Amino acid sequence: MDDLYFLLLLLLIFLPIILFFIVVRGPPSRLDLKSRHVLITGGSSGIGLSLARLAASEGARVSILARNQSSLSVAAESIRLSTGVEVSAFSADVRDYDAVRNVIEQAGEVDVLIINAGVFVPEELDKQDLEEVRKMIDVNLMGSFNVVKAALPGMKRRENGGRAPRSIAFMSSQAGQVGIYGYTAYSASKFGLRGFAEALQQEVIGDDIYVSLIFPPDTDTPGLAEENKRKPPLTSIIAGSSGSMTADDVARKTLDGIKASRFIITCNSMGRLLSIAAAGMSPQRSIRMALIEVLGIGMTRLVALFVQCGWYKSIHEWHAVNKQ
Ligand SMILES: NC(=O)C1=CN([C@@H]2O[C@H](COP(=O)(O)OP(=O)(O)OC[C@H]3O[C@@H](n4cnc5c(N)ncnc54)[C@H](OP(=O)(O)O)[C@@H]3O)[C@@H](O)[C@H]2O)C=CC1
Numbered sequence: 638m639d640d641l642y643f644l645l646l647l648l649l650i651f652l653p654i655i656l657f658f659i660v661v662r663g664p665p666s667r668l669d670l671k672s673r674h675v676l677i678t679g680g681s682s683g684i685g686l687s688l689a690r691l692a693a694s695e696g697a698r699v700s701i702l703a704r705n706q707s708s709l710s711v712a713a714e715s716i717r718l719s720t721g722v723e724v725s726a727f728s729a730d731v732r733d734y735d736a737v738r739n740v741i742e743q744a745g746e747v748d749v750l751i752i753n754a755g756v757f758v759p760e761e762l763d764k765q766d767l768e769e770v771r772k773m774i775d776v777n778l779m780g781s782f783n784v785v786k787a788a789l790p791g792m793k794r795r796e797n798g799g800r801a802p803r804s805i806a807f808m809s810s811q812a813g814q815v816g817i818y819g820y821t822a823y824s825a826s827k828f829g830l831r832g833f834a835e836a837l838q839q840e841v842i843g844d845d846i847y848v849s850l851i852f853p854p855d856t857d858t859p860g861l862a863e864e865n866k867r868k869p870p871l872t873s874i875i876a877g878s879s880g881s882m883t884a885d886d887v888a889r890k891t892l893d894g895i896k897a898s899r900f901i902i903t904c905n906s907m908g909r910l911l912s913i914a915a916a917g918m919s920p921q922r923s924i925r926m927a928l929i930e931v932l933g934i935g936m937t938r939l940v941a942l943f944v945q946c947g948w949y950k951s952i953h954e955w956h957a958v959n960k961q
C-alpha cells in the first residue's frame with residue numbers, strides 16, 4: 638500500500654513536468670545569417686542602422702529601406718567603411734504599398750524581414766493633433782502590414798534553393814507591453830503589432846517562418862533625441878523606470894533572438910520581468926523561458942502592481958503641483 642502511495646506521489650510530481658516538455662517543444666534549428674538576405678525597414682538611422690551594420694558584419698546580404706535617399710546613402714557608406722560590406726539601399730515610404738512592393742521586387746526574396754521603421758511623438762491625447770495620431774498608426778501598424786504583405790509570397794517560396802527557417806521580426810517597444818502616459822497612439826500602434834504577430838505566427842508556421850517581437854526600452858538614437866525635445870515630464874519619469882540602452886546593444890539582442898527563433902525578444906532586465914508579467918498567450922519556444930514564466934508569473938504580477946502604484950503616485954504628485 639505504501640508503495641502505491643509512493644508511486645502516486647511520483648506521478649503527481651513528474652506528470653506536470655512531462656506534460657510541460659510535451660507542450661513546449663523547444664526552438665527549431667538555429668537561423669544562420671551567413672549569406673542570407675536580411676531586409677531592414679528604417680535601416681538608415683538608429684536601431685535599424687545598427688542592425689544593418691551588425692547583420693552585414695555577420696556575412697548577411699543586407700537591404701535597407703527608408704524614405705530619405707541621402708540618409709540612406711550616408712548609412713550605406715558608413716556601413717561600407719566600418720565593415721567593408723556593400724548594402725543595398727532602397728527609398729520608399731512604408732505607407733505606400735506599391736512603392737514597398739517595388740522595392741521587394743528589386744531586392745529579391747527575403748530570408749529575414751525586420752520591420753523596424755517607426756515614428757513616435759509623445760503627447761497627452763488631449764493636446765495631440767489627430768493627424769499625429771493617424772501618422773503613428775499609419776506608419777507603425779499599417780506600414781508593417783504593407784511590408785509583410787509585400788514580402789510574404791517570396792518568403793513562402795522555396796524554389797531557387799531557399800533555406801529554412803526564415804524570420805519576420807517586428808520592432809515593438811516596452812510601450813507595446815504596457816501603456817505609458819503620453820503614448821496613447823504610440824502604445825496602441827505597438828500593442829497592435831502584438832496581435833498582428835501572434836496571429837501571423839499561426840499562419841506562417843507551416844512554411845517554417847518564425848515570427849519575433851522585440852521590446853526595447855528607451856534607446857539612444859536620433860529618433861529618441863528628437864522625441865526628447867517634446868516629451869511630457871511624466872512620460873520621461875514613467876518610461877525612465879526601464880533605463881536606456883544603446884542602439885548597438887538592442888541590435889545585438891535582436892539578432893541573437895532572431896537566430897534562436899524567439900517569439901518574444903527582451904533587451905534588458907526590466908524588459909525580462911515585464912515580458913514574464915505580460916506573457917499572455919504568446920507562443921513560447923524556449924523550455925527555460927517557459928519554466929521561468931510558469932514559476933515567476935505570480936510574483937512578477939505583484940512587482941508590476943507596485944511599479945504601477947509608483948507611477949500613479951508620480952501622476953498624482955504632478956497634478957498636485959501643476960494644477961493650482
Ligand atoms: N529609440 C527608442 O527609444 C525606441 C525605439 N523603438 C522602435 O524602434 C524603431 C526604430 O527607432 P529609432 O531607431 O529610434 O528611430 P529613428 O527615428 O532613429 O529612425 C527611424 C527610421 O525609420 C525610417 N522611417 C520613418 N518613417 C518611415 C516611413 N514612413 N517609411 C519608411 N521608413 C521610415 C527613417 O528614415 P526616413 O525618415 O528617411 O524614412 C529611419 O531610417 C521604431 O519602430 C521605434 O518605435 C522601440 C523602443 C525604443
Ligand SMILES: CCCCCCCCCCCCCCCC(=O)[C@@H](N)CO
Pocket residue numbers: 757810811812815817853854855856861864875876877878879907908910911914937938940941944
Ligand atoms: C514586472 C514589472 C516590471 C516593471 C518594469 C516596467 C518598466 C516599463 C517601462 C516602459 C518603458 C517604455 C519605453 C518606451 C520607449 C519607446 O518606445 C520610446 N522611446 C519611443 O521610441
